[in-house]
Amino acid sequence: xxxxxxxxxxxxxxxxxxxxxxxxxxxxxxxxxxxxxxxxxxxxxxxxxxxxxxxxxxxxxxxxxxxxxxxxxxxxxxxxxxxxxxxxxxxxxxxxxxxxxxxxxxxxxxxxxxxxxxxxxxxxxxxxxxxxxxxxxxxxxxxxxxxxxxxxxxxxxxxxxxxxxxxxxxxxxxxxxxxxxxxxxxxx
Numbered sequence: 472x473x474x475x476x477x478x479x480x481x482x483x484x485x486x487x488x489x490x491x492x493x494x495x496x497x498x499x500x501x502x503x504x505x506x507x508x509x510x511x512x513x514x515x516x517x518x519x520x521x522x523x524x525x526x527x528x529x530x531x532x533x534x535x536x537x538x539x540x541x542x543x544x545x546x547x548x549x550x551x552x553x554x555x556x557x558x559x560x561x562x563x564x565x566x567x568x569x570x571x572x573x574x575x576x577x578x579x580x581x582x583x584x585x586x587x588x589x590x591x592x593x594x595x596x597x598x599x600x601x602x603x604x605x606x607x608x609x610x611x612x613x614x615x616x617x618x619x620x621x622x623x624x625x626x627x628x629x630x631x632x633x634x635x636x637x638x639x640x641x642x643x644x645x646x647x648x649x650x651x652x653x654x655x656x657x658x659x
Contacts, residue, residue: 527593
């Protein structure tokens with residue numbers, strides 16, 4: 472009979488201990504953050520979505536080579552000698568058209584290894600962390616500033632320039648005019 476009353480006492484004791492915690496939180500104002508309207512401040516060195524400032528990008532491909540998961544793909548085309556692409560904000564002269572600069576955020580491991588080798592500091596991690604998508608293809612970000620027609624034009628101009636160089640190299644050179652033979656210094 473004593474174990475019966477002991478079990479009842481243990482059950483009531485644990486019930487009141489649990490209810491004590493419940494009642495303690497019942498009368499305290501909640502600290503729930505209403506997420507879409509109120510956002511927590513982010514840490515200074517947070518690593519989230521990548522961003523590329525294409526005005527400063529020189530197409531050096533350093534970031535794509537440093538990426539351990541190959542989520543960055545870059546294609547460039549050499550500019551024509553007559554074209555002036557301008558300079559970066561650090562004063563570095565641009566020589567390549569960047570025709571493709573895509574980042575697949577679905578593959579990205581947010582390691583920030585692509586940021587450090589960039590000589591113009593044009594790629595960096597932002598504090599934007601809300602980038603959920605319904606389709607996986609929505610996580611492919613393209614940073615190219617040229618449209619499809621301009622990309623095709625730059626590629627065809629480069630192909631023409633290369634063809635002209637190859638034709639000039641393959642063309643037979645005119646024979647050099649022979650110089651009159653000079654007399655040896657010892658003959659007089």
